[in-house]
Amino acid sequence: MKKIEAIVRASRFDKVKEALSNREINFFTFYEVKGYGHEKGKNLSYRGAIYDVGYIARIKIELLVSDDYVEQAKAAVIESAKTGEKGDGIIYISDMTHIVNIRTGKTGSDAINS
Ligand SMILES: Nc1ncnc2c1ncn2[C@@H]1O[C@H](COP(=O)(O)OP(=O)(O)OP(=O)(O)O)[C@@H](O)[C@H]1O
Ligand SMILES: [Mg+2]
Incomplete structure (x- = not known):
């Protein structure tokens, strides 16, 4: 089981x-x-207060999948989120050791299959 986290442009x-x-x-x-990527944020001063306007609204998506679905999920995010411009975001994947379906009590990959 893996956890896939992806930060993408809200527009995508x-x-x-x-x-x-x-x-x-x-x-x-x-x-x-x-968040910030390598592009630095900008501060805007308005009526004496400093506002940070350097970020672009982004959406973070989190999904748990069985190992067989990792490549599919990654490919789906990349093909749909990529504009080719700086700031398209990032995907990171980690091992997920324990998952429980609250209704059924099933664990592991059984917890995420309907
Ligand atoms: N190393 C990181 N750790 C956590 N979040 C990150 C990391 N790098 C990027 N992000 C997230 O992705 C968002 C977009 O950053 P991204 O890396 O796409 O932009 P960039 O560094 O300006 O451009 P690019 O990487 O395309 O050259 C950030 O605002 C942040 O939320
Ligand atoms: Mg970056």
């Missing part, structure tokens, strides 16, 4: 969702995030 989120769905991956968590 619908495409990413569709690309995952085309590969029968219809479950994930997402939330709005802020």
Whole structure:
């Protein structure tokens, strides 16, 4: 089992969702995030207060998949999130040692299969 985390442009989120769905991956968590890449943020001064406007709204997607689905999920995110411009985001993948489905009590890959 793996956890895939991807930070993508908010403007690409619908495409990413569709690309995952085309590969029968219809479950994930997402939330709005802020962050910095190598491009430095900019500060804007407005009425004496300093505002950080250097970030671009991004969405973080988190999904748990069995090992067989990792390449599919990664390919889906890359093909749908890539514009080729700096700041397209990042994908990172880690081992997931324990997953429990709250309703069924099933664990491991059984926890994420319907
Ligand atoms: N090393 C990292 N660790 C955690 N989050 C990161 C990392 N690098 C990028 N991110 C996330 O991805 C977002 C976009 O950064 P990204 O790396 O795509 O932009 P960039 O470094 O400016 O350009 P590029 O990497 O395309 O040359 C960041 O705002 C941050 O949320
Ligand atoms: Mg970067």
